[in-house]
Amino acid sequence: MFRQTPIRTGAGIALIAGLAIHASRGGYFDREIVIEIAILAMLAISLDIVAGFGRMISLCHGAIFGLAAYGYGTAIVKFGLPPSTGLVIGIALAIAFGALVGAICAGTVGIFYIMATLAFGQIAYVLIFESRWLGGDDGMTGVRRMDLSLIGLNMRDSLTFALVCLAVLVLVYIAAAVVLRSSFGRTLSGIHANEARMRAVGINTRMHKTAAFAFSAALAGIAGVLKAQHTMFVSPELLFWTLSGEVLIIVILGGIGTLIGPAIGATLLVLLKHEVSHYTVYWHVVVGAVLILAVLAGGRGLFGEFEYRLARWRARRRARRGTGGAADA
Secondary structure, eight states: OOOOOHHHHHHHHHHHHHHHHHHHHSOHHHHHHHHHHHHHHHHHHHHHHHHHHHOOOOSOHHHHHHHHHHHHHHHHHTTOOOHHHHHHHHHHHHHHHHHHHHHHHTTOOHHHHHHHHHHHHHHHHHHHHHOTTTTGGGOEEOOOOOOBGGGTBOTTSHHHHHHHHHHHHHHHHHHHHHHHHSHHHHHHHHHHHOHHHHHHTTOOHHHHHHHHHHHHHHHHHHHHHHHHHHHSEEOGGGGSHHHHHHHHHHHHHHOTTOSHHHHHHHHHHHHHHHHHTTTOSOHHHHHHHHHHHHHHTTSSHHHHHHHHHHHHHHHHHHHHHHHHHHHHO
């Protein structure tokens, strides 16, 4: 069951504050990095909900992300709708696709679930790639950002857009934490622990898994819509399975089932990619080595390993205090 511990809260506050300061004091490139981190972190949190708490390893979250971006872009470019309507359409498209995938794949487990979600993701990718109306492999240009001038926000300004993305990241995390702490979230954790037992007590596990996947898709859709606004361009690359694989790496690297760990993993991956690529084109090797070390350390990820070691240190302290008190008595 998910617990929002003080350590997780502190880590989240420190992460958001650090990124906000980096964006405020840095230049245009620094703000672009913060935006990239925020969007990837949202996508990683959405995947952690189903993978870390529902044991549903998905390789189609990149497709959900891309479909939301295309839904937003198509509404604006092809139909001339306002960005606010495009926002609703993009997220709704992500939820519909996520619910469809979740409902069909709910009866499978393990490698079969992974391959089924991969197949759905590739189907979506091919349909977008082959559609000349949507621009095919050339993508779609002319995507506009939302106009928030009524509340004093200029979304064309890189700093404003970066801070808005961080604010949305906070809201996404809070929404995920609230759902996971609810009775629905506890049921999902029970399905993760023993699905057969949950079915035996009368829980409709297929419905819960489908609903969890749809909620996860909604959060991924929010990230996709922000991605379309960030680049003001969408292409089939957003739907390719490699993006899903990259997000899965982020979740494992940060700590699957911790919720804040994936956000930390996204930050680390993006910073590694940009910093190491200054010195060598083989930055993937460095990222791979870090991932291997994280897995060999116990498979808990960086933040998960930190929590584990902190808990062990506290347990040893309590044990020593208990031994000392018994000796004094």
